[in-house]
Amino acid sequence: MNLLADENVDKPIVVRLRQDGYKVLYIAEMSPSITDDVVLQQANAQQSLLLTADKDFGEMVYRQGLVHTGVVLLRLVGLMPTTKAALVSKAFDDHASEFVGAFSVITPNIVRIRHQLGTYG
Numbered sequence: 044m045n046l047l048a049d050e051n052v053d054k055p056i057v058v059r060l061r062q063d064g065y066k067v068l069y070i071a072e073m074s075p076s077i078t079d080d081v082v083l084q085q086a087n088a089q090q091s092l093l094l095t096a097d098k099d100f101g102e103m104v105y106r107q108g109l110v111h112t113g114v115v116l117l118r119l120v121g122l123m124p125t126t127k128a129a130l131v132s133k134a135f136d137d138h139a140s141e142f143v144g145a146f147s148v149i150t151p152n153i154v155r156i157r158h159q160l161g162t163y164g
Contacts, residue, residue, distance in 0.1 A: 044139055047086040049095035050075050052117065056094070059128035060135065067094075079103065087112055092142055094131075096120075104146050113142050118150045 048057050050071040057069045068091065070082060077085075079099055086093040092113040093100065100114050115134075119127045134149045138156060141147070147156045 044143075045089055045091035047082070047089060047091040047093050049082055049093065049097055051096040052094055053124040053127055055124040055128040056117075056131050059132050060094075063132055063135065065135070083111060101146065111146075113144055114146050115142055116146070116148045118148055122151065 044065055046060060046065050046067045048060075048067055048069045048071075050069070052069070052071075054069075054071070057067050060067050068089070070077065070085075074081075074085075079097065080103075082095075083093065083100070083103060085091075090112050092115055093111065094115045094117065096117045096119070098116065101116060104111055104114055117127065117131065119130060122130070130151060131149060134154045135142075138147070138154055141156050145156045145158045147154065
């Protein structure tokens with residue numbers, strides 16, 4: 044499974060997912076400061092799930108109806124980066140295949156997955 048991590052995703056999350064065997068491209072390493080539109084375009088072009096902490100992607104997907112291969116929004120503010128990495132790793136262990144074509148939210152207590160129209164995959 045291919046992932047594209049937005050630059051606002053903590054580096055330890057990227058490192059952990061790579062250790063877990065996921066192919067993770069990281070905007071912070073490739074093209075810092077690109078616009079959200081370009082980030083979503085890159086995720087679609089690479090058929091990658093987009094991993095982000097930016098709620099603006101919810102606006103882009105729901106209100107603007109932009110097509111995506113899957114968006115995973117991290118709502119883990121205030122946690123230590125290593126704790127975030129462990130939670131995200133566990134969520135991917137449990138739900139990776141469900142994230143494809145869905146808008147998903149990972150919080151400390153729950154993983155919400157909403158499939159919708161306007162997706163690839």
